[in-house]
Amino acid sequence: DIVMTQSPDSLAVSLGERATINCKSSQSVLYSSNNKNYLAWYQQKPGQPAKLLIYWASTRESGVPDRFSGSGSETDFTLTISSLQAEDVALYYCQQYYNTPPTFGGGTKVEIK
Amino acid sequence: QMQLVESGGGLVKPGGSLRLSCAASGFTFSDYYMSWIRQAPGKGLEWISYIGSGGSPIFYADSVKGRFTISRDNSKNSLYLQINSLRAEDTAMYFCARARIVLAAKMIDSWGQGTLVTVSS
Numbered sequence: 001d002i003v004m005t006q007s008p009d010s011l012a013v014s015l016g017e018r019a020t021i022n023c024k025s026s027q028s029v030l031y032s033s034n035n036k037n038y039l040a041w042y043q044q045k046p047g048q049p050a051k052l053l054i055y056w057a058s059t060r061e062s063g064v065p066d067r068f069s070g071s072g073s074e075t076d077f078t079l080t081i082s083s084l085q086a087e088d089v090a091l092y093y094c095q096q097y098y099n100t101p102p103t104f105g106g107g108t109k110v111e112i113k
Numbered sequence: 114q115m116q117l118v119e120s121g122g123g124l125v126k127p128g129g130s131l132r133l134s135c136a137a138s139g140f141t142f143s144d145y146y147m148s149w150i151r152q153a154p155g156k157g158l159e160w161i162s163y164i165g166s167g168g169s170p171i172f173y174a175d176s177v178k179g180r181f182t183i184s185r186d187n188s189k190n191s192l193y194l195q196i197n198s199l200r201a202e203d204t205a206m207y208f209c210a211r212a213r214i215v216l217a218a219k220m221i222d223s224w225g226q227g228t229l230v231t232v233s234s
Contacts, residue, residue, distance in 0.1 A: 031216075038218050049117070050208070050224040061222070093158060097218045101174050104158040 002026050002096050006105035012113040019081040021108045023094035028074040031098065038098035041070055041079045044091040044107075053092075054079065086112065115139035115223055117209045122228030129199050133228055135192040135209030143167070143187040146212035146219050149194045151205040152227075159205075162194070163212065163219060199232045206230075 003026040013019045029038045037057035044050040052061045054070035057077055067082045081088055089112060094105040121133040135147070149161040162183040163172045171183055182195040192209055206227040212219040 034216055036216060038220075040220060042224075047226070049226050052220075052222045055220055055222075095158075095221070097220050100163070100172050100219075102160045102219070102221070104160070106157045 001101055002029065002098065002103050004094055004096055004103050004105040006092075006094055006108050008108060009106070010109040010111065012111045013081075013084045014113045015086065016083050017113075019084050019088070019110055021079040021092050021094075021110075023072075023077040023079070023105050025075045025077075025096055029096045029098040030074045037073055037077070038096055039070075039072070039077050040095045040097060041068075042093045042095065043088075044093065045089075050093070081110070084110070084112070115211075117211065117223060117225035119207065119209050119225045119228035122207065122230045124231045124233060125199055126234050127200060127232055129232075130195070130197045131199065131230060133194040133196065133207055133209075133230070135194075135225060137190045137192065137209075137211070140211070142185075142190040146214060147183075147185060147192045148210045148212050148219075148221060149181075149183060149192075150208045150210055150221070150224075151203075151230075152208070153202070153205040156205075161207075164192070196230070199230075201232050203230060204232045 005024045007022045039057040041054040042050045053064050058070045069080050071078050091107045093107050116138045118136045148163045164183045180198050184193045208227045209225040210221045211223040213222045
């Protein structure tokens, strides 16, 4: 199974400041035939369904604010919230869908400083 | 607005069984792969199973193979998870999720709010 490792476990950022979450996979999730990274990011708020934010490592899901961006390739990925808003307080997970079983990172809790 | 609503969770004794259900609405259920994912208290997310749009293929995590059975009824827009021989380590929130098939990959794009299963004597 591909192991996904996220860092940090939690971070506190001031409103309007940048938040950066890292995700590392134990093997490449880049499919060479189509040059796509099979990596997604999700946001989970208490009492709400988890929400897909980013797929193909950097493609924003429809309706996701453009302050959310994803980057990286092969084994190292980053989710950036460019200007943290109060409604962004949540848990964030990366997930690979390169193969079965799909696996998730341990999660990063984002809070307001 | 698409929606996934899980039900069927509860408190069950070790060795017992439960059947979880997920009611889907707001999209053409029969067009999508569906999945179950769980999250134990204070732990990360663990994928459990996929089922194809027509009922096959089916995939399971090694940790649940032989005890869990995924199924669906497209006429009722419903997904199910039969859980047998429950163990304390099965205690978790169980989420129903929809998977979009793109470039031969199964990408989870929507989740329900979950139903809590507690295994305790």
